[in-house]
Amino acid sequence: MKSGFYRLERRNFWLFVLPALAIYVLFWIVPMLVTLPFSFIQWNGVGDWSRIKWVGLKNFASLVNDEVVGTAMKNNFTYMLVTVLLMPVVAFFLALFIEKFTVRKGFFRTAIFTPIVLPLMLVALLFTYIYNLDYGILNGFLRGVGLGGLARDWLGRKDTAFAAVMAIPIWKNTPFTMTILLAGMQNVSRELEEASLIDGCTFWKTVRYVTIPQLRSVLIVAIGLVVIDAFRVFDLVFMTTNGGPGYYTTEVMGTYIYKSGFADMRMGYAAALSVLNIAVVMAITGIYMYVNRRADG
Amino acid sequence: MDMTRKWTPMRIAAVAVLMVVVVLALIPLAWMIASSFKTDGEFMLNPFGLPKAPTLHNYAQAWLKGDFPTYFRNSLLVAALSLVMMIGTGSMVAYAVTRFRRIRYRNKLMFFFVIGQMISAQVILISVYLVLVQYRLIDNLMGLSFVYVASGLPFVVFMLSGFFDSLPFELYEAANIDGYNDWQIFTRIALPLAKPAVATAFIIQFLYVWNEFVLALITIRSPLNTTLPVGIFRTVKDLYSTSYVTACAGLAITGLPTLVVYAVFQKQIIFGMAAGAIKG
Numbered sequence: 001m002k003s004g005f006y007r008l009e010r011r012n013f014w015l016f017v018l019p020a021l022a023i024y025v026l027f028w029i030v031p032m033l034v035t036l037p038f039s040f041i042q043w044n045g046v047g048d049w050s051r052i053k054w055v056g057l058k059n060f061a062s063l064v065n066d067e068v069v070g071t072a073m074k075n076n077f078t079y080m081l082v083t084v085l086l087m088p089v090v091a092f093f094l095a096l097f098i099e100k101f102t103v104r105k106g107f108f109r110t111a112i113f114t115p116i117v118l119p120l121m122l123v124a125l126l127f128t129y130i131y132n133l134d135y136g137i138l139n140g141f142l143r144g145v146g147l148g149g150l151a152r153d154w155l156g157r158k159d160t161a162f163a164a165v166m167a168i169p170i171w172k173n174t175p176f177t178m179t180i181l182l183a184g185m186q187n188v189s190r191e192l193e194e195a196s197l198i199d200g201c202t203f204w205k206t207v208r209y210v211t212i213p214q215l216r217s218v219l220i221v222a223i224g225l226v227v228i229d230a231f232r233v234f235d236l237v238f239m240t241t242n243g244g245p246g247y248y249t250t251e252v253m254g255t256y257i258y259k260s261g262f263a264d265m266r267m268g269y270a271a272a273l274s275v276l277n278i279a280v281v282m283a284i285t286g287i288y289m290y291v292n293r294r295a296d297g
Numbered sequence: 298m299d300m301t302r303k304w305t306p307m308r309i310a311a312v313a314v315l316m317v318v319v320v321l322a323l324i325p326l327a328w329m330i331a332s333s334f335k336t337d338g339e340f341m342l343n344p345f346g347l348p349k350a351p352t353l354h355n356y357a358q359a360w361l362k363g364d365f366p367t368y369f370r371n372s373l374l375v376a377a378l379s380l381v382m383m384i385g386t387g388s389m390v391a392y393a394v395t396r397f398r399r400i401r402y403r404n405k406l407m408f409f410f411v412i413g414q415m416i417s418a419q420v421i422l423i424s425v426y427l428v429l430v431q432y433r434l435i436d437n438l439m440g441l442s443f444v445y446v447a448s449g450l451p452f453v454v455f456m457l458s459g460f461f462d463s464l465p466f467e468l469y470e471a472a473n474i475d476g477y478n479d480w481q482i483f484t485r486i487a488l489p490l491a492k493p494a495v496a497t498a499f500i501i502q503f504l505y506v507w508n509e510f511v512l513a514l515i516t517i518r519s520p521l522n523t524t525l526p527v528g529i530f531r532t533v534k535d536l537y538s539t540s541y542v543t544a545c546a547g548l549a550i551t552g553l554p555t556l557v558v559y560a561v562f563q564k565q566i567i568f569g570m571a572a573g574a575i576k577g
Contacts, residue, residue, distance in 0.1 A: 006399060012479045013400045016393035020386035020450055027447035028413050031424040038427060049431050094318060097311040100300045110563050111319045117559040119508035121526045122548050125533050126325055135344045137328050183571040225574060234419040235510050254419050261423045270423045278420055
C-alpha cells in the first residue's frame with residue numbers, strides 16, 4: 001500500500017517542481033555549463049552554432065600573452081582589496097552607531113539604505129556628472145572649502161579614474177553591508193553586553209569582546225559578499241569609463257569579456273576569459289571558506 | 298546595552314557621524330532633482346543652489362528625446378511576464394520541497410535551486426547570449442523574461458520555502474482529511490497564508506527586474522524591444538553632451554518608480570534583502 005501512495009506523492013512532487021526546474025535549467029544552469037566547452041571554440045557569434053570551429057586550447061594560449069588580461073585582473077584585485085578593507089569596517093561602525101546610540105533607528109536605516117534601491121544605471125550616470133570638471137558637485141565642494149587646487153576631471157585622468165570608479169560601489173553598497181550587520185546585531189545577547197558593562201568593561205571593550213564574537217558568522221557572510229562582488233563588476237565600469245581613459249586604464253575582466261565578445265566578435269576568447277574569471281572567483285571563495293573553517297576549529 | 302539614556306560625548310559624536318552619512322547618501326539625489334528643475338542658463342551660473350524658478354521643461358524635453366513610451370511598455374511587459382512566472386513556479390517548488398517529506402531527494406533539489414544564487418549574470422553573460430542565439434530568443438522580450446525568471450528563482454524558492462517550513466504540518470494533514478488534493482491545499486491554504494512572504498519576494502524581484510541592465514543590454518538588439526534601463530542609459534548618455542539639466546530630468550524619470558516603491562515598502566525591502574543575504 002505504502003508504495004502506491006509514494007508513487008502518487010512522487011508524481012505530484014515532480015508536477016509541482018517541473019515548470020520551475022525546466023526554466024531554471026534551460027536559462028541558468030545550461031549557460032553556466034556551456035561556458036567551459038565554448039572556451040575551446042572560435043566563432044563570431046553570427047548565425048547558429050553550425051558555424052562554430054573547434055580550436056582546442058588556442059584561446060587559452062592567446063589569453064596568457066594578452067597584457068590587457070593582466071591589467072584587468074590587477075584592477076579586479078585592487079577593487080577587491082580596497083572594498084574589503086573599507087566597506088565592512090565602515091558598515092560595522094555605522095550599524096553599531098545606529099543600534100547603540102540612536103532612538104529613531106528606522107529613520108537612519110531607511111535614509112542610509114536609499115542608494116541600494118536606485119538603479120545602478122542612474123547612479124553611474126549621476127556620478128559621471130558629480131565628477132564633472134566644471135559643474136560637478138564634487139569639484140564645486142572642493143572649491144567652496146578652499147581646496148580648489150584639488151579640483152580635477154576625476155574620471156578623465158589616468159591617475160584618478162579607477163579610484164573615482166571604485167568610490168561609486170562603495171557609496172552604493174556600503175549601506176547594504178551595514179543593513180546585514182544591523183540585522184545580525186538584533187541577535188546579539190543584550191544580557192551579555194549588560195553583564196560585561198556591569199563587570200567594569202568599557203563600551204569599546206564590550207564591543208570588541210562581547211558583540212563582535214557573536215556577530216562572527218554574519219560578518220563572514222557580509223565580507224564574503226563584498227569579495228565576490230569584486231569579480232562581478234561590469235556594468236559600473238561599462239557605464240562610466242568603459243575601460244578608459246587611455247589604454248585600458250580602468251579595464252576589468254567584466255568589461256574585457258564584453259568587448260572581446262560583442263565588439264571584437266571573438267566569442268570563444270570571451271568564453272575563455274569567463275572561465276578564467278570563474279576559476280579565480282571559485283579559488284578565492286574556496287580559500288576564504290577554508291580560512292574561516294580553520295579559524296572555527 | 299542601552300547608550301541612549303543620556304547625551305554622552307560619544308553618543309553626540311556617533312549621531313553626528315550618522316547625520317553626515319545621511320547627507321552623503323541623499324545629496325547626489327537631491328542635487329539631481331534640483332538640477333532637473335533648472336534651465337541650462339541657471340545651471341551654468343548656479344549649479345548647486347535650489348532652482349529659483351522651477352520648470353518642468355526638462356522633463357518634457359527628456360521624455361520627447363528618447364522613446365520613453367516604448368521603453369516603458371517593454372519594461373512593464375517583461376516585469377509582468379517574469380514576475381508571474383517566477384513567483385508562480387517558484388512558490389510551487391517551495392511548497393513541494395517543504396510539503397512532500399517522504400521524497401528523500403527534496404533537500405538535494407532545494408540545494409540545486411539555491412546554488413544558482415552564487416552565479417551572477419555578469420559572470421556568464423557570454424554563455425547566456427550564446428545559448429539564447431541557439432534557442433532563437435535573441436532580441437525577444439520573452440527570452441529576456443525567461444532569463445530573469447531563471448536568475449530570480451533561487452531567491453524566491455529560498456525565501457518562500459523558509460516560510461512554508463514554518464507552517465504547522467497538521468494544517469496539511471487536516472486539509473487532507475477534508476478531501477483537499479495537493480493542488481487545492483497549495484492554492485487555497487498555503488498560498489493565502491504565505492501572502493506576506495510572497496509580497497516581499499515580489500517587491501524585491503520587481504526592483505531587480507525593473508532595474509536590470511546587463512542582460513537587457515546583451516540580449517536585446519532593436520530599439521523597439523529596448524527596456525527602460527538600457528533605453529534611458531543611451532538617451533541620457535546622448536543628452537550629456539547637449540544639456541545637463543535635461544539629462545538630470547531623464548534620470549529622475551527613471552528613479553521615480555523605484556523610489557515610490559521604496560517609500561511604500563521600505564520595511565519589506567530592507568528586511569527581505571538582509572534576510573536573503575544572511576541565510577543565503
